[in-house]
Amino acid sequence: MAVVRVVVGFSLLLVAVPRDARALPAFARRFNLACGACHSAVPRLNAFGERFHENGFKPPGTMEPPLPATWKEAIKDTMAVWTRGEFFERSEFGTSPTSRQGFAVPEHASVYVAGPLTASTSVFLELENTVHETDINKHGDFVNSDTGGAQKAFLMVDLPMLFGLHGGHSMAHMDHMTMDPDHPMDMEMGGMAAMGDGLVGHGPMVMIGRVDPSTNFSYPVDRQLFHDVPADTSEAVGSGKTAAGGMVLRFALNPYAFGAKFFGIFKRGDHTLLPTEPALYHTESAPGVDFHGRLFASKVLYQFGFTSDAAPEFTDRFHTFVPYTMLRYDFGDQDGLNGSVSILGNYGRNAYKVFYLKPTPLPPILPGTVSPRHTPPPPPGRGFVNGEQDLDVWREGIGGNLRRGPWDMYTAYMYDQVFDVPDRLAGRFERKAQGLTAEVDYRLTHSLVPSLRYDWMKAGGFKSDVIFEPGPRQSQVLSMQMRWYVFEGDNLAKVPAPALLAVSLRDSVNLTPGGSHPFGAWRNSMFLGFDLAF
Amino acid sequence: MRVVAALLLVLVTRLASADEATAVYNHACSWCHGQDGRGDGPAAFSINKYRSPRPRDFTRGRFKFRSTPSGQLPTDEDLLRTLERGIPGYMPSFQGLTAKERRQAVEALKRFFPGFESARPTPVTIPDPPVLDAEAAARGRQVYEDAGCAACHGDRGRGDGGSAAALRDDVGLPIQPADFRYPSRFKGGSKPVDLYRTLVTGLDGTPMPSYASAIDDPHALWDLIAYIRSLKRR
Numbered sequence: 001m002a003v004v005r006v007v008v009g010f011s012l013l014l015v016a017v018p019r020d021a022r023a024l025p026a027f028a029r030r031f032n033l034a035c036g037a038c039h040s041a042v043p044r045l046n047a048f049g050e051r052f053h054e055n056g057f058k059p060p061g062t063m064e065p066p067l068p069a070t071w072k073e074a075i076k077d078t079m080a081v082w083t084r085g086e087f088f089e090r091s092e093f094g095t096s097p098t099s100r101q102g103f104a105v106p107e108h109a110s111v112y113v114a115g116p117l118t119a120s121t122s123v124f125l126e127l128e129n130t131v132h133e134t135d136i137n138k139h140g141d142f143v144n145s146d147t148g149g150a151q152k153a154f155l156m157v158d159l160p161m162l163f164g165l166h167g168g169h170s171m172a173h174m175d176h177m178t179m180d181p182d183h184p185m186d187m188e189m190g191g192m193a194a195m196g197d198g199l200v201g202h203g204p205m206v207m208i209g210r211v212d213p214s215t216n217f218s219y220p221v222d223r224q225l226f227h228d229v230p231a232d233t234s235e236a237v238g239s240g241k242t243a244a245g246g247m248v249l250r251f252a253l254n255p256y257a258f259g260a261k262f263f264g265i266f267k268r269g270d271h272t273l274l275p276t277e278p279a280l281y282h283t284e285s286a287p288g289v290d291f292h293g294r295l296f297a298s299k300v301l302y303q304f305g306f307t308s309d310a311a312p313e314f315t316d317r318f319h320t321f322v323p324y325t326m327l328r329y330d331f332g333d334q335d336g337l338n339g340s341v342s343i344l345g346n347y348g349r350n351a352y353k354v355f356y357l358k359p360t361p362l363p364p365i366l367p368g369t370v371s372p373r374h375t376p377p378p379p380p381g382r383g384f385v386n387g388e389q390d391l392d393v394w395r396e397g398i399g400g401n402l403r404r405g406p407w408d409m410y411t412a413y414m415y416d417q418v419f420d421v422p423d424r425l426a427g428r429f430e431r432k433a434q435g436l437t438a439e440v441d442y443r444l445t446h447s448l449v450p451s452l453r454y455d456w457m458k459a460g461g462f463k464s465d466v467i468f469e470p471g472p473r474q475s476q477v478l479s480m481q482m483r484w485y486v487f488e489g490d491n492l493a494k495v496p497a498p499a500l501l502a503v504s505l506r507d508s509v510n511l512t513p514g515g516s517h518p519f520g521a522w523r524n525s526m527f528l529g530f531d532l533a534f
Numbered sequence: 535m536r537v538v539a540a541l542l543l544v545l546v547t548r549l550a551s552a553d554e555a556t557a558v559y560n561h562a563c564s565w566c567h568g569q570d571g572r573g574d575g576p577a578a579f580s581i582n583k584y585r586s587p588r589p590r591d592f593t594r595g596r597f598k599f600r601s602t603p604s605g606q607l608p609t610d611e612d613l614l615r616t617l618e619r620g621i622p623g624y625m626p627s628f629q630g631l632t633a634k635e636r637r638q639a640v641e642a643l644k645r646f647f648p649g650f651e652s653a654r655p656t657p658v659t660i661p662d663p664p665v666l667d668a669e670a671a672a673r674g675r676q677v678y679e680d681a682g683c684a685a686c687h688g689d690r691g692r693g694d695g696g697s698a699a700a701l702r703d704d705v706g707l708p709i710q711p712a713d714f715r716y717p718s719r720f721k722g723g724s725k726p727v728d729l730y731r732t733l734v735t736g737l738d739g740t741p742m743p744s745y746a747s748a749i750d751d752p753h754a755l756w757d758l759i760a761y762i763r764s765l766k767r768r
Contacts, residue, residue: 031626040580047576048565061562062630298561333569338576405579446583489623 025500025533026114027057028489030066030077035489035500040408041441041449042488042500042531043223047330047338047403053215054202054292054301056122056156057115063161065116081534083109084227088528091232093249095516106529110151120161126151126285134231134252136272142233142248152285154209203293207305210285214258216292216303218328218342218399219412221258221282225441225451226479226506227529229253231274232522250522251276253477253508256455257397257412258282261433263461263473265352265391265418273352275433275459280395281324281346282414283307288322301328301340319390321349339402344414346395352418355388356425392419406443412436418460425462430473433460447486453479459519475519476511500533558635559642562628567592571646581624586702586709586740587721589625592646596704598737599722601657604744607647609655613640622719658734661752663726666760674761677754681745686711691765704739711742714765729759 028035035042038049045053051060058065068074085106092099110128117123128151137143214221232250251274260279267273278284288307295302306323324346332338397414418431439453459473486501506527514520560569568575571592578589590597599616600608617636620627628636644650664670678684678691686701688694691714703709717724722732733755736744749755 032620032622033626034582034623036580036582037577037624037626040577046565046580049577051565058630059562059626059628060565061558061635062628063632064630066627066629333564333576334574335568336574336576336579403576406583443579443583446585 025080025082025489026076026078026112027052027080030068030115031059033489040403041225041443041483041485042502042533044225044408044441045220045223054205054294056120056158056205057124058122063119065119065122067116078113078115080112080114081109082112082531083533084529084531086227086229086527086529089525091250091525092523093521094513094523095521097234120158122156123154124156125153134233134248134272134274134277142231142272144230144233150210150285152210152212154207154211156205156207159204159206202298204291205293207290207292209287211288211290211305211307212283212285213288213290213303213305213307213324213326214282214284216301216328217281217326217344217412218340218401219255219257219410219437219439221255221278222284224255225439225449225483225504226253226453226481227504227527229508229525229527231276231518248274248518250525251475251518253479253525254278255412255437255453256435256457256475256477257399257414257437259435259457260352261414261416261435261457261459261461262352262418263459263463264429265354265461267352275457275461280322280348280351280393281307281326281344286322299330301330302326303328319350322351323347335404337402337404339400341400342398344395344397344399346397348393348395350390351393352391353388354391354421354425354429356422357386387422387424389420389422391421393417394419408441409439410441411438416460428463430460430463434458447484447488449483449485451479451481451483453481455479472512472514472517472519474512477508478511479506479508481506500531502531504529504531555638555642555645558631558638562631562635563639563643566625567643571643582707584707586705586707587621587624588705588707591705592643594704594739595647595649596739598739600655600735600738601660601731602655602735603658603746604736604738607650607653607655609657610637610640610644611657612655613643619723621721624721658731658746660727660730660734663730663759664753664756666726666756666763668764670757670760671764672761673754674757674759674764677749677758678761681748681758683758686741687714691715691762701741703741709740714762715767717763717766726756726759726763729762730755733758 025035027033027038031037036046038045038052040046040049048060052058054060055062056065068077083106085108086104087106088101088103090099090101107129110126112127113125114123127149134142134144212220212222215223229252231248231252234247234249254276255278256276258278259276260273261275262273263275265273273279286307288305290303290305292301292303292305294300303326304324306321308320308322324344326342326344328340328342330338330340393416395414395416397412399412400410402409413436414434416433416435421429421431434457436456437453439451441449441451443449455475455477457475459475461473463473481504483502483504486503487499488502489500504527506529508525508527510520510523512520513523564575565577566575566581566589567573568578568589573589573591575589581588595607597608597612599621600606600612602608602612614636616625617628617631617639628639631639683691684695685697686693686695688698688711693711693713695711698711699708701709701711712720720728720732722728722737732742733749734744734746736742745755749758
């Protein structure tokens with residue numbers, strides 16, 4: 001809650017400071033644009049927004065960022081606040097509780113500091129408070145907990161610019177720093193090296209820090225019109241547990257394609273990793289280094305790098321190594337039609353961990369011992385483990401998008417395999433899994449965006465274990481949503497308050513119900529949510 | 535032989551230059567304006583969805599922001615000004631391109647409308663602005679009423695006049711008159727000379743006409759500008 005207070009405090013400060021400003025989120029303020037210049041529907045980027053991002057948060061083709069002239073400008077043009085989440089939920093289950101509903105205070109809030117610093121270097125920092133990360137507490141119960149701190153935090157560096165390979169651009173910053181915009185200095189700076197139409201296009205750019213590699217994929221994880229809904233950890237059903245301890249009634253409603261897809265696996269550091277939680281390349285932020293750039297008349301975007309999405313323990317990060325490579329082909333530039341296709345290869349060394357039972361030698365019975373050492377039984381329903389094994393994982397997949405006018409279509413398919421599964425688990429652990437997510441959005445009116453998303457997962461991992469009931473390892477979910485952009489930064493004549501405000505009504509339907517397993521126990525979940533940014 | 539070689543050199547140089555101009559256009563402009571300049575680039579729709587403005591269709595040869603009389607093509611300086619300033623809310627400033635690249639972008643976009651080859655656009659004369667004080671604003675209020683500005687911009691200049699809801703641009707999209715409380719959002723610029731230019735040239739392709747004939751007294755125009763500026767939200 002302390003983080004929430006800080007966020008609220010920052011928010012009030014930001015509201016108070018830029019009295020005369022175009023009160024749009026930071027990039028929009030800095031470049032004097034409405035949201036629609038870069039977003040087809042916030043947070044979804046359009047083609048211009050993608051190039052803006054790739055160019056280090058500057059308009060495509062440009063090299064020199066407009067730098068803030070004063071501290072006031074620096075604050076309002078680089079900082080933004082975004083809070084979002086669900087404030088009402090009604091869910092129905094096939095088992096007890098059969099239904100429940102309630103209001104909640106959305107506590108997902110982020111403060112951003114972002115923008116170009118110099119011609120070659122940009123910064124992106126996101127401080128986030130979110131809730132309901134699902135983990136297992138010391139009693140062996142599933143619980144949702146608050147987390148916070150630095151989410152994404154990286155520097156993006158244009159390497160050719162840094163090393164002066166852009167032919168004359170190094171002096172160009174004088175252009176905007178010293179002159180009246182009405183009378184531009186007529187300087188011949190030359191230098192189309194970064195924008196050539198030949199083999200070498202843009203970049204390479206390098207991102208260092210807590211990066212989000214999938215932001216360059218055709219279907220980026222962090223730009224979903226459907227909010228990620230946390231797992232429903234509730235009082236255990238029929239196990240005598242109280243509300244203090246929990247079972248998972250419904251996994252998080254995230255895009256299935258990007259999920260971990262395996263039952264009974266853990267991240268390094270013993271943190272649980274539920275099947276629908278984004279993992280590997282699709283983790284929204286992880287320490288790493290990312291290179292990307294463009295080739296072949298800028299039609300092909302290449303990306304490679306590595307992350308270390310492991311545990312909070314710093315030293316553990318050296319243990320996990322997640323290299324990846326991605327190629328994206330962009331097509332279309334006429335009649336508003338455009339799209340891209342991406343292919344991904346992603347390896348995760350020691351990315352997952354599995355605990356299991358293995359034979360333990362009996363303790364020696366020493367002469368004179370009255371009774372053998374006694375081990376207390378494990379808590380009911382939670383099992384007892386005495387073996388653990390790191391698993392490697394390979395992910396390959398394809399994604400694409402197709403956009404034209406009011407239509408936006410996205411899809412991704414991922415196929416995962418794990419390796420080094422202990423022999424002891426032979427026959428009990430499925431080491432292959434698949435996930436598919438497909439979505440269609442349509443801009444019905446200026447402000448209304450109905451969306452439809454389909455998720456399918458054939459999960460791997462433990463076929464039956466002591467944590468989750470035996471049950472289907474496949475799931476299909478259909479989500480429908482109507483999103484109303486009350487303000488999108490483009491109706492400024494009527495709305496002087498600078499803001500993005502979107503309200504969403506969503507219904508997710510379980511197409512594979514049955515049993516008390518988290519894939520099958522829930523039937524339907526309806527949410528009222530909002531996004532507010534300024 | 536030397537003459538032929540020289541001509542070839544000139545031709546190659548020109549072609550290389552043309553390619554550079556196209557490259558600049560493709561990398562900086564085509565996302566919204568399209569590779570053929572028809573205003574149908576991949577990001578065009580999302581700029582303002584079902585409302586005006588959408589990205590300009592250069593092939594139609596109609597430009598809003600000009601220093602030339604209504605119906606004429608803009609000068610290179612007009613196009614450069616828009617490129618460098620951007621359009622509040624809808625187009626970023628491309629000041630980050632080099633001066634050479636900005637000129638190349640202008641050269642590239644002019645190729646989409648053949649009329650530029652023979653056009654000799656002549657800017658209107660903008661006299662030096664007088665003192666735009668409260669007295670001028672008071673006189674300007676009368677000009678505002680006489681010229682019928684309130685029909686679109688509203689009695690208090692808030693863009694809510696009786697005709698506002700029915701206004702359409704030249705492609706049939708609803709268009710909103712400027713709200714004079716927020717000069718930083720004036721698409722053609724908010725300085726007195728910018729307003730003068732907008733008033734005498736109009737915004738081609740929109741319902742905003744040229745008032746060069748209707749208000750032929752420059753003093754009356756400056757008074758009107760003083761009044762418009764007085765409506766700024768304090």
